[in-house]
Amino acid sequence: MKHPGPDPDEDLLIRVGRGEPAAARALVARKLPRLLALARRMLGDQGEAEDVAQDVFLRTWRQAPTWRTGEARLDSWMHRVALNLCYDRLRRRREAPMAEPPEQIDPGAAADRGLITRQTGDAVASAMARLPARQRTAIVLCYYQELSNIEAAALMEVSIEAMESLLARARRALKVALADEAARD
Amino acid sequence: MDGSAMDQDRFERLVEAYGAAPWRWPEEERDAATLFAQGSPAAAETLARARALDEALDVWTLDGASAALRERIVARAPGGRSSLLRRPRFWWASAGLATACALGVVVGAATGPLLQPHAPDPIAVLAMQGDNATAFGPAVDLGAGS
Secondary structure, X not given: OOOOOOOXXXXXXXXXXXXXXXXXXXXXXXXXXXXXXXXXXXXOOHHHHHHHHHHXXXXXXXXXXXXXXXXXXXXXXXXXXXXXHHHHHHHHOOOOOOOOOOOOOOOOHHHHHHHHHHOOHHHHHHHHHOOOHHHHHHHHXXXXXXXXXXXXXXXXXXXXXXXXXXXXXXXXXHHHHHHHHHHHO | OOHHHOOHHHHXXXXXXXOOOHHHOOHHHHHHHHHHHHOOHHHHHHHHHHHHHHHHHHXXXXXXXXXXXXXXXXXXXXXXXXXXXXXXXHHHHHHHHHHHHHHHHHHHHHHHHHHOOOOOOHHHHXXXXXXOOEOOEOOOOOOOOO
């Protein structure tokens, strides 16, 4: 994916490739929290998320000495590697990234208003875990990772329209799941 | 772009996908959608519904990365502690050094007697030199001649 303007991480990566420990430390400080959060939200497991994050950095360290400037942005590249590693793990759990169950009925405005106060982080995590992997990816990238629709669509290799469809279906499914959760409490 | 480029149908689809926060909306539609929302009661209702889910999603926060994980990753960077241990060149150099040391011991043990074929047994020498001898030679009587 081509981006206008220079890659803000490129200088740091070049220094990593030269074997400067301070640069590696700075890159880890800059990228690890985002990548760990991505993997944690995709996989729902802290230990697996740490393994994925570590693996992404090991691949980055291997690429650093021969990184070709002006091609992919490092942040996009690391996100792509992290997503692929997450998908590998989801496949091993037999949670196919392409699987899309039938859509549930939107519970409506009354349920919307009841969502907020009773939700806990665990309830949201549980609702996210029940989403099909592609919908979960769309929400994680656009909402939690705060990528633009263009960046997220490119990472998922879908059109903008398909990305919007995934997001809308994911949000409707989350509303249903969270409304159910709130009704049970 | 003015608000006329946006209608309720597109505004709803936009908000259903990206939520109620304008900064998440696609850049090319953000201004038009913002303008549209300011003059439409229906848009305000759409935003309120989406905001409820946004706020619920915001509740899910995560702990940061542990210091141990950071250190493990940094240690394996080029030039880091662990990366050195993983380099094949390092292991070849180490193996070469170890082989050289081992060869040195073997060769030293094998050739030691050859280089000193007639080296006397120090115990036997002491026995021959009598009770006053030391390993360095006959005992010197410091009192002699004084």
